Amino acid sequence: MTLKVHHLQVSQSERIVWLAEELGIDYELVIHKRDPFLSPQSIKDLNPIGQAPVIQDGSLTLAESGAITEYIIQKYGNGRLALGPDHKDWPQYLYWFHFANGNLHPQMSRVMVLKHCHVDESEFHAQRHFAQLAKFLRFFDNHVKDNEWLAGTEFTAADVMNVFPLTTMRTFFAYDLSEYPNILNYLKRATEREGYKKARAKGDPELPLMIDGKPPAQFFDKLKAEGKI
C-alpha cells in the first residue's frame, strides 16, 4: 500500500512533498486546490479541522506537518534527515525543527493578521508583534550566516520545516526580506536542491519561487482579479 501525501497547493503542505522527494521514497501525491482561499471539501473530509498537510498510510490518517515529518522519516526514511542523540548537532536540530512551528510561523501569522486587519502599526501591541518578528528574522539571518544549514553542516528536516514561512507564506502577506541577506542566500541554497525542484514541479508547478527580498505577488490580489473573492 502506497503512502498518500495530500497537498493543498500554495500551502505549508509543500513541506511534505519536499521531504518525500528529498528522501526519495515511494508515495502517491494527491493535489488539492484552494476553494477559493481555504481548504476544499476534499481536505475537510480527511481532517476535522480542515487543514493540510494530511497523509494516509493504510488505515492511518495523520495531519500536522511536524508530526507527519517525524512519522515519514522514522517509518519510510530510515531516520534520514533527522539527527539523533549520538550526533553532536542533535540539540541544534531539535531547536530549529521546533522553531518553525513553535515560533517563526505563529509570529508570521500574528503579523499577517495585523496587516490584513489594517491595525494602527504604531499601537503598542502591534509594534511589539512587528518587533518580535524582526527579532526572529535577525536571529535566523545571523544563524545562517555561518551555518550552511540550520542544524550545521547537514541538510535536515529542520530546513524542510522552516523554508515555507520564509517563502510561499509571503504570498499571503507582503513581508520584505531585503534586510536579511543571509536568509536570502540560505533560501537560494535550499530551493536549488534537486528535492525542492522536484517537489515544486510536482506540487505547485505554476507557483513562482518567493526568494527575493521584495515581497512576492499577493495571493488575495490574484483571487480578487479572478473575481473569486
Ligand SMILES: N[C@@H](CCC(=O)N[C@@H](CS)C(=O)NCC(=O)O)C(=O)O
Ligand atoms: N500547524 C499545522 C497548520 C496547518 C495549516 O494551517 N494549513 C493551512 C495551509 S498553510 C491550511 O490548511 N489552510 C486551509 C484551511 O484552514 O482551510 C501544520 O503544520 O500542519
